[in-house]
Amino acid sequence: MGINLDAIKNRLNSLKNTNNRTSHIWRPEPGEHQIRIVPYLHKAENAPFIELYFHYKLSKRSILSPISFGRPDPIVNFAEKMKQTGDKNDWVMGRKLEPKMRTYVPVIVRGSEGEGVKFWGFGKQLYEELLGYFADDDYGDLSDVQTGRDIVVTVKSPEETGRDYAETTIRIKPNPSPVSSNPEIVEKIKQHPNITELYPEPSYDELKTYLQTYLGQSDDTEDLNYTSKKEQTKSEESKPAPPTSSDDVGVTFDDLF
Secondary structure: OOOOHHHHHHHHHHHHHHHHHHHHEEOOOOEEEEEEEOOOOOOOOOOOOEEEEEEOOOOOOOEEOHHHHOOOOHHHHHHHHHHOOOOHHHHHHHHHHOOEEEEEEEEEEOOOHHHOOEEEEEOHHHHHHHHHHHHOOOOOOOOOOOOOOOEEEEEEOHHHHOOOOOEEEEEEOOOOOOOOOOHHHHHHHHOOOOHHHOOOOOOHHHHHHHHHHHHHHOOOHHHHOOOOHHHHOOOOOOOOOOOOOHHHHHHHHHHHO
16 A cells, blocks of 8 residues: 555644744743834735634634635535524524634844744734834834834743733833844845645635534533524424434435525
8 A cells, every 4th residue: 555645745744833823923022122023015905914814713823714714614604504503502603613813923133033924923911002102103103114113022920820821911112213234134024924834725625624624523522512502492393313423423414505
């Protein structure tokens, strides 16, 4: 039996993407850091802010949703149908399947400028705070290479906050400044990657496969017979049988999809 060359190539590409992502994503450790947001050189409506939507519950890794770029996502379509059955449990499951937004900006980390541009990802609260500074005429475009401002990022660990999660706060430096006077650093800024190189967009069929696999393996399999609970209270003759195997789940998926 010969080896599966396609599987080997796919695994190699996956590892390359993972390594590339690790080197270009900035995840600040607890402590104080100073960074500079730089212009995003690739197409993005709200650049330098890049809004991406991810599915976090379908796999061990996050999966980029095509709705990030205005394209259809079968998982989103499926979630919407779940929310429209009129049943509370179905609605909750539909909500669980919806992708969540995470915003990224390209940054230079002070003290590590030689590593080039990295992408810093954060949630809604920090996004709104940064947008507020950009919209404020007293601050303006913090990413401007000549008149922008550095940002101090402070991260407190869960042990420090006494909560289950770390806490991140920002402070804008008061004085505008050029991003760098070093030509090599400036050149690195001009050559930073497109974020879609770090988070490839899966195809429509790939997303359907992720969803089918999730439905077949979920501990909530009995609840994934996507007929509303109201309909299930009808007579036993008309009530559909719950899925008993991954094949049955797939049939239910195809019927609703």
